[in-house]
Amino acid sequence: MIGQLTKTERHLALIILSALALVGLTMTAAGRGDPFGMQGAVVLLAAIAGLFCVISGLSDPEPAEDRLERYYDDPSKIGILLAMVWAVFGLFVGDWVAWLLVDPDLTFDAGWSSFGRLRPVHTTGVIFGFGGNALIATSFYVLQRTSRARLPGQLGPMFVLFGYNLFCLLAVSGYMMGITQSKEYAEPEWYADVWLVIVWVTYFIVYLRVLARRKEPHIYVANWYYMAFILVVAMLHIVNNLAVPVSIGGAKSYSLFAGVQDAMTEWWYGHNAVAFFLTAGFLGMMYYYLPKRAGRPIFSYRVSIISFWGITFMYMWAGSHHLHYTALPQWVQTLGMTFSVMLLVPSWASAGNALLTLNGAWHKVRDDATLRFMMVAAVFYGLSTFEGSFMAIRAVNSLSHYTDWTVGHVHAGALGWVAMITFGSIYASVPWLWKREAMYSARLVEVHFWLALAGTLIYVFAMWNSGIIQGLMWRTYNDSGTLAYSFVDSLVAMHPYYVARAIGGLLFLIGAVVGCYNIWMTIRVAPQERVPAADQPEPAPARAALQPGE
């Protein structure tokens, strides 16, 4: 790993890591007797581990000049492995908290292990740990191939990958210590948020530099989506996390916004984290891996343009549908509902574009579980975007909001769409990245596919049932005109569905473990002799001329 860095990059890495260690040390000292100090220790330990790694490889020979004739895939490889580790961790914690709703005493008498602290560990673990690493890993892979240009330098992409994982680690360890902003899906406190901005700006610069060096005049559609993911997530993250820290030596901060303005900002962020983290980025993945694996070109270039700009424009209006019938002014609710319904058009255009791309390759979908992962992902994308538009209608929302239906909807999207397209893309790229003929076992990919599909269906059906029953029980009146059920009545009625949900989640987790084993075994077998000629960047031009159109 370090052998791939040039001498200058190794020295730069030492400087960055030393600075980071210093920051960690300062945090540890300033936050003595406070969880903030322990967060400092996490930073310090991460920096020391990094320093150890760089120093141990410091005197390795420099990478040969001919490396520039190949793509730089180390960040993609490490990113995929990290994504799988986070997947198992995040899914495990998710299933644990699911069992806690079955039996609340399946835990320890300690703060770190209570439902309220573990729940964000689950959401951050799967969304940012698993999803984020998969996005970073695949985006570097796709960007290089579709631009036919190598990443600029080796240090930048590595900084992005490891810096991002430090953010995830700070977030997750912080929640268990009781550090949280309480803003859903934006729980990390101010210092972690600042760190993510630094990492994210680097990510953007790396992306832009590759695009500037590209040998293809056109930027491929997958990169529009990755670009939108990087840019808009930056916008959302910065605005929603504006806050005033209590002190520089403590974790606590107070959000700049309050009440109704804060609610709108939070759900503008929250819904578009779904749109630009969990949708745009993964659509980028889909637009590359699905046609590649199917061996078919994208069905329609024009549909991809319409759906891209439709999603980029309309999603940003939809957040207020999380606040129907609340103290948010009605005009904002109505705008949010209207745009949410209109969003169905670009969403189904994307899903349709993906499925129609498979025309002529359906026999491959039947035989190849990797491609089937991607196909089912596109179907779930279509289903959950329809459901989302439907639930955004105010009258429907009056029933569904606050219930498990929302949880079911989110998991139809997260398990059925996000995780499935990711597993499909990972199974496609692991043999390509490690230069193997194929995955170690096609049968284990099949096993994973069916476990994942069964788990998702059990989960989603359980939550649809419990959510709708809950919603109906809360609004049922008896003949004398009073509410028929107490809140506890509705809670008792949830029990069988909570058991089913936890079992569905367990199946999904087992699938991910099977996937890890399969990937590990694939890496262990001997590599292919020759690198396919097509998987190399365009030779560098004699002079560093920019391409026309830049």
Added chain:
Amino acid sequence: MFGLHYRLERKAIGLVLAIVGVASIGGIVEIAPLFTIHQTVEDAPDMRVYTPLELAGRNIYIREGCYACHSQMIRTLRDEVERYGPYSLAVESKYDHPMLWGSKRTGPDLARIGGKYSDEWQVAHLHNPREVVPESVMPAYGWLLRTTLRTSDLGANLEAMRAVGVPYTDEMIANAAADADGQAAPDTPAAAGVAERYGAATTIRIFDGNARELTEMDALVAYLQILGRLTDAAHKPVALGE
């Protein structure tokens, strides 16, 4: 249109600017007016700020992730108003940095929980929910009674709240730690100071039933007992904006 795009997708910077421009519109139209249109937040002259003890309790509520299962937002629907009380007004959370409206009711809404149950019930329930509600799936928060509340940084907390717009006075900030003690120690000089700064209606009680020590349980119960009671605005007939 497609011809235009054909040219746009050849320019990285053009694409970046187009994405940022197109994605900014929705947020600007929906969020910016909420700060400028006066009717967005009702007037409530009687609205008071959280006492230091209540704020500490609120921070424990946030720390333990209570918002993941309990909303604090009663919607304008008949069944919600009959189950939980008058629907929530924007003004009721105007000092909430951040708001805790929530998005899920694994447990019931808490917007008007204040005063609904006794302190003893709240303490017993937080200590082990199944002692008072056998069917409950809420976690037991045993460590709240065992943990002494940290009050030394409350002044700094109030100061940060003031920096984001909550009208805490210099006197409130200077006396924050003493006021936290005083609110859980009735009939002491410190308690008189709390009533003087935050109003005579402020609840001053030994919340956790243990007079010797100020625990995190004191703070959390003090917070729960003030929910929905910072102002009476929601209980009055709605004054329509002119």
